[in-house]
Amino acid sequence: MEYDVIMIGSGPGGYTGAIRCAQLGLKTAIIEKYPSLGGTCLNVGCIPSKALLDSTEHYYNAAHTFAEHGIKLADLQVDLAQMIARKASVVDQTTKGITFLMKKNKIDEIHGVGSFVDPHTIKIAKSDGSEQTISGKNIIIATGSKPSSFPSMPIDKKRVITSTEALTLQEIPKHLIVIGAGVIGAELGSVYARIGSKVSFVEFADSMIPTMDKTMGKELQKVVKKLGADFYFSHKVTKVENKGDEVVVSIDTPKGEQITLTGDYCLVSVGRRPYTDGLNLEAAGLKTDDRGRIEVDNHLRTSVPHIYALGDVIRGAMLAHKAEEEGTFIAETIVGQKPHIHYRLIPGVVYTWPEVASVGYTEEEVKKEGIPYKVGSFPFKALGRARASMDVDGLVKVLAHKETDEILGVHMIGARAADMIAEAVTAMEFRASAEDVSRMSHAHPTYTEAFKEACLAATDNRAINM
Numbered sequence: 001m002e003y004d005v006i007m008i009g010s011g012p013g014g015y016t017g018a019i020r021c022a023q024l025g026l027k028t029a030i031i032e033k034y035p036s037l038g039g040t041c042l043n044v045g046c047i048p049s050k051a052l053l054d055s056t057e058h059y060y061n062a063a064h065t066f067a068e069h070g071i072k073l074a075d076l077q078v079d080l081a082q083m084i085a086r087k088a089s090v091v092d093q094t095t096k097g098i099t100f101l102m103k104k105n106k107i108d109e110i111h112g113v114g115s116f117v118d119p120h121t122i123k124i125a126k127s128d129g130s131e132q133t134i135s136g137k138n139i140i141i142a143t144g145s146k147p148s149s150f151p152s153m154p155i156d157k158k159r160v161i162t163s164t165e166a167l168t169l170q171e172i173p174k175h176l177i178v179i180g181a182g183v184i185g186a187e188l189g190s191v192y193a194r195i196g197s198k199v200s201f202v203e204f205a206d207s208m209i210p211t212m213d214k215t216m217g218k219e220l221q222k223v224v225k226k227l228g229a230d231f232y233f234s235h236k237v238t239k240v241e242n243k244g245d246e247v248v249v250s251i252d253t254p255k256g257e258q259i260t261l262t263g264d265y266c267l268v269s270v271g272r273r274p275y276t277d278g279l280n281l282e283a284a285g286l287k288t289d290d291r292g293r294i295e296v297d298n299h300l301r302t303s304v305p306h307i308y309a310l311g312d313v314i315r316g317a318m319l320a321h322k323a324e325e326e327g328t329f330i331a332e333t334i335v336g337q338k339p340h341i342h343y344r345l346i347p348g349v350v351y352t353w354p355e356v357a358s359v360g361y362t363e364e365e366v367k368k369e370g371i372p373y374k375v376g377s378f379p380f381k382a383l384g385r386a387r388a389s390m391d392v393d394g395l396v397k398v399l400a401h402k403e404t405d406e407i408l409g410v411h412m413i414g415a416r417a418a419d420m421i422a423e424a425v426t427a428m429e430f431r432a433s434a435e436d437v438s439r440m441s442h443a444h445p446t447y448t449e450a451f452k453e454a455c456l457a458a459t460d461n462r463a464i465n466m
């Protein structure tokens with residue numbers, strides 16, 4: 001065999017796993033069908049969306065909060081082309097960084113579509129029409145996911161778009177209709193609402209981000225509403241039609257009536273599907289499950305023991321940091337180590353402003369599982385730091401076991417929650433009680449005091465500043 005490990009796909013799971021394999025002394029190749037490395041996350045996901053979220057948040061603050069800070073601006077304008085160009089440059093720098101890391105770790109980078117010839121052999125079809133065949137002792141499938149859709153909402157990539165097109169629009173939509181108020185809908189809907197688009201969310205469930213703790217969805221709706229958005233919850237889209245310059249979306253209301261919304265763009269953000277097209281899995285003796293995912297065991301092994309799979313193409317949360325942990329896990333498993341991933345403690349973040357961040361059980365889950373629990377909450381508006389910066393929206397909610405006081409879940413919506421959630425993850429990895437955190441000194445004035453105060457609230461209602 002030419003390689004110890006062949007990684008198919010260079011997203012966060014693929015490139016992290018390849019680097020860990022190389023660090024452990026395994027001769028490694030990485031195959032990527034696109035010209036740049038980094039997968040969905042770096043090219044059309046995490047990084048470009050955060051670049052646009054940051055640019056539009058700067059604009060929104062300049063337009064709406066600077067005056068109160070005593071900063072006067074005249075002739076404020078959005079230069080969308082420049083925003084998109086800056087985003088592209090951030091993506092370019094970031095993906096080039098991955099190429100640098102591949103070279104540094106002596107990983108062979110091969111561009112083209114990888115497919116199985118047999119369980120140890122991969123053929124790579126290159127864009128110039130040539131082919132290369134390589135063999136490996138171990139193969140890792142890290143081919144990620146693509147946007148989902150329904151036949152009633154055909155994507156034309158012009159007016160009816162996915163997140164990928166929403167990251168490169170040439171004009172600010174006048175009316176953006178967002179189907180699905182999950183993570184992508186909330187983030188990209190915010191981007192355009194901040195710079196003047198009318199945004200309407202049509203969501204099947206009864207709230208935004210319905211898989212997170214219900215309090216988060218309710219609070220997020222309040223802040224997104226301030227951007228002028230409309231919400232159609234428990235509504236069902238029956239048809240989406242591109243009529244040239246406009247899109248007409250037909251919707252069934254909860255009362256059984258039919259309404260239509262007309263906009264100039266429609267973002268379909270109803271989830272993503274695992275991507276295995278072109279892999280020729282049958283040649284390796286592999287199958288996908290009823291949801292298109294590659295089945296793996298607790299060691300991330302497929303039914304063929306030397307073939308592993310990770311990230312969005314397998315079960316679990318579709319998150320970059322989950323895929324990264326799995327990349328490291330597989331590399332260490334291959335060399336005989338005994339790694340561990342605590343899936344319950346993988347945090348989830350929505351990068352709206354304020355941000356939403358969450359780890360562990362939701363209140364709905366503890367109720368369903370019959371776990372005795374107590375709740376401590378603390379609002380951002382009671383924090384000196386939040387008032388100083390005018391970021392007073394949001395709260396921290398801590399769920400702790402009623403008898404043992406062990407922290408079961410932490411849910412935050414507020415400024416910098418994305419970074420603050422790391423403290424909750426650390427505390428929970430060490431199985432801290434709410435009282436443990438409430439007795440640790442938190443610098444004043446910081447947003448992290450909200451976590452300490454929520455822990456105080458969870459232990460005998462001892463919050464100080466409320």
Ligand code: FAD
Pocket residue numbers: 008009010011012013014031032033034038039040041042044045046047049112113114115142143144145163164184275277278279310311312313318319320321322323351
């Ligand atoms: P991917 O990143 O999808 O990479 C798979 C790679 O495999 C791709 O480059 C693909 O071209 C390649 N490939 C596929 N088939 C083949 C083949 N046959 N041969 C060769 N190459 C192949 N997650 C977060 O944690 N935080 C965020 O802020 C965040 N923001 C997001 C924003 C958006 C708009 C989107 C769409 C997603 C976001 N995600 C975010 C999710 C995140 O991007 C994914 O969870 C993550 O990229 C999954 O990593 P992966 O390694 O499994 O696969």
Ligand code: NAI
Pocket residue numbers: 150179180181182183184185187202203204205208209210235236237269270271272317318319348349350351
């Ligand atoms: P999602 O699963 O977060 O949200 C999809 C939403 O669409 C759900 O609320 C669902 O109820 C709704 N929906 C489904 N079918 C519908 C229909 N027919 N009509 C109306 N609503 C419908 O999926 P999303 O937002 O597309 O994101 C895909 C994945 O990408 C997520 O799993 C997420 O983990 C990942 N991602 C992560 C980000 C982050 O970590 N910050 C950012 C963006 C994406």
